[in-house]
Amino acid sequence: xxxxxxxxxxxxxxxxxxxxxxxxxxxxxxxxxxxxxxxxxxxxxxxxxxxxxxxxxxxxxxxxxxxxxxxxxxxxxxxxxxxxxxxxxxxxxxxxxxxxxxxxxxxxxxxxxxxxxxxxxx
Amino acid sequence: xxxxxxxxxxxxxxxxxxxxxxxxxxxxxxxxxxxxxxxxxxxxxxxxxxxxxxxxxxxxxxxxxxxxxxxxxxxxxxxxxxxxxxxxxxxxxxxxxxxxxxxxxxxxxxxxxxxxxxxxxxxxxxxxxxxxxxxxxxxxxxxxxxxxxxxxxxxxxxxxxxxxxxxxxxxxxxxxxxxxxxxx
Numbered sequence: 479x480x481x482x483x484x485x486x487x488x489x490x491x492x493x494x495x496x497x498x499x500x501x502x503x504x505x506x507x508x509x510x511x512x513x514x515x516x517x518x519x520x521x522x523x524x525x526x527x528x529x530x531x532x533x534x535x536x537x538x539x540x541x542x543x544x545x546x547x548x549x550x551x552x553x554x555x556x557x558x559x560x561x562x563x564x565x566x567x568x569x570x571x572x573x574x575x576x577x578x579x580x581x582x583x584x585x586x587x588x589x590x591x592x593x594x595x596x597x598x599x600x
Numbered sequence: 601x602x603x604x605x606x607x608x609x610x611x612x613x614x615x616x617x618x619x620x621x622x623x624x625x626x627x628x629x630x631x632x633x634x635x636x637x638x639x640x641x642x643x644x645x646x647x648x649x650x651x652x653x654x655x656x657x658x659x660x661x662x663x664x665x666x667x668x669x670x671x672x673x674x675x676x677x678x679x680x681x682x683x684x685x686x687x688x689x690x691x692x693x694x695x696x697x698x699x700x701x702x703x704x705x706x707x708x709x710x711x712x713x714x715x716x717x718x719x720x721x722x723x724x725x726x727x728x729x730x731x732x733x734x735x736x737x738x739x740x741x742x743x744x745x746x747x748x749x750x751x752x753x754x755x756x757x758x759x760x761x762x763x764x765x766x767x768x769x770x771x772x773x774x775x776x777x778x779x780x781x782x783x784x
Contacts, residue, residue, distance in 0.1 A: 480778070482744045486770050487753045494762035513721070515671045518610050519601050523714070526721045527768075533761035543761075545725040547617065550665045 494534070505542035507586055510559040514548025520555035521574060528575035529558075532582040541586065554597060560585055571597040603713025604638060604702075607678065610671045611640045611698050612722055612731075617662065618644025618696065622730045623722075627712065629737040631704055631783070635684075636712075639699040646692040655688045675700050682706035716771040719744075724764045735775060739784025742774050 511517075511526045529543060551557055554571035560581065561567040568591055570581060577595055584590045601607055608625060615623045620642035628637045651660045656676035661669030675698075676686040684701040702709045715735070722731055723746060730750075734743040746758065756763055 480740075480742045480774060482749065482770065482774070484752055486774075487749060487756060490763060490766040490770060491753065491756050493766045494760060511725075513609075513613060513725075515610050515613075515669070515674065518606050518613075519674075523606065523609060523717055523721055526725070527717050530720065530724060530761045530764050534765045543725065545613075545721070547613070548663070548665060 506540040506563045508542045508544065508561045509582075509586065510544050510546050510561075512547070512549055512555065512557045512559070513545040514552075514555075516548050516552035517555045517557065522556040524575045525556045525558060525573045525578045528578045529582060532579055536582075536587060538587075551597075557597075562586070562589065565589075569597050570595045601674065601678070602710060604636075604678075604710050605713040605715045605718045607671075607675050607700070608638055608640065608715070609718040609721060611675065611700075612642075612718075614671055614698075615640060615642030615644050615696065616726060616729065618642060618646070620644035620695065620729065622732070624732045625734070627715070627733075627735045629704060629735075631738055634704045635701060636704045636709065637699060637701040639697060641695065641697040643695040646694055646696055647688070647690040648692065652688065652690055656686065672698070678702070678710065682709045714772075715775060716768045719771055720764050720768040723758055723767070724761070727759050735778060737778055737781070737783075740778055740781045742778045744771065 509529065511522055511529065513522050533541060533543065549557065556573045558570045558573050558578065559567055560570065573595065581592050581595060585592050612623055612625065622643050624641045626639045654660065656673040658668050658670050658673040661667060663669050679686050679700050679702055682702040683706060684703060687699045688696065690696040719731065719733055730746045732745040734741060749756065758764065
């Protein structure tokens with residue numbers, strides 16, 4: 479019978495120690511990964527996992543990631559919406575892990591909308 | 601779906617839409633009985649009686665964007681394809697339990713896939729919900745419970761992506777060890 483041990487948790491805490499503690503303040507950037515049945519079947523989980531890895535490396539504490547359900551744009555799933563404060567939300571479609579990393583590095587971190595992947599401004 | 605862990609993610613999302621604050625998941629692999637069962641129990645608002653009569657009917661749904669909900673009907677089809685079945689118990693106001701069974705060795709039975717990735721997505725995306733996961737293979741078991749993690753290490757933030765990345769790796773390692781362990 480095995481379960482996650484205190485030793486496991488200590489190791490996780492050590493590996494993920496960072497200088498800024500995560501504040502629960504208002505986020506400047508919200509990223510929504512759509513995770514309805516259509517999104518999941520199309521590969522949204524891989525997009526979410528890639529996003530989490532990029533966020534871990536970026537060490538930013540003003541970005542929030544949320545899941546939402548199907549937005550009825552099923553044929554273009556996986557879809558991701560990026561909302562940066564004071565900018566128009568951008569709806570990205572046909573996302574995969576690689577495109578998510580690119581959108582994160584260029585749009586989320588540097589403000590450069592990746593128009594090739596975007597369907598619309600919301 | 602390509603992996604059973606994606607069905608797991610999908611059914612848990614149903615529990616989350618039903619307002620659950622605790623979701624318990626079990627994966628049970630019994631190679632001697634040649635069965636694989638996935639169950640998800642939530643403490644959400646439960647299913648209305650007309651849905652319970654025919655749970656795999658995609659047109660009876662609580663969704664409002666479109667009056668079609670595919671998750672349960674896709675899962676039901678997957679179980680039927682593998683000599684299994686879908687069993688649902690629900691009590692309005694108390695919660696719902698979905699149990700999907702499959703013949704383990706059936707050629708059409710999708711692989712379990714990346715369960716750690718599914719758990720990571722759920723834990724990170726739902727800070728106010730607790731998740732308990734138990735995986736049994738032939739008498740060996742691995743479990744995790746976010747309530748225990750929070751109690752044992754309250755300063756570990758489960759929303760911190762760095763923590764989630766390392767937690768995912770730890771779960772993956774534990775599940776690989778579980779799969780390689782000799783049967784009891």
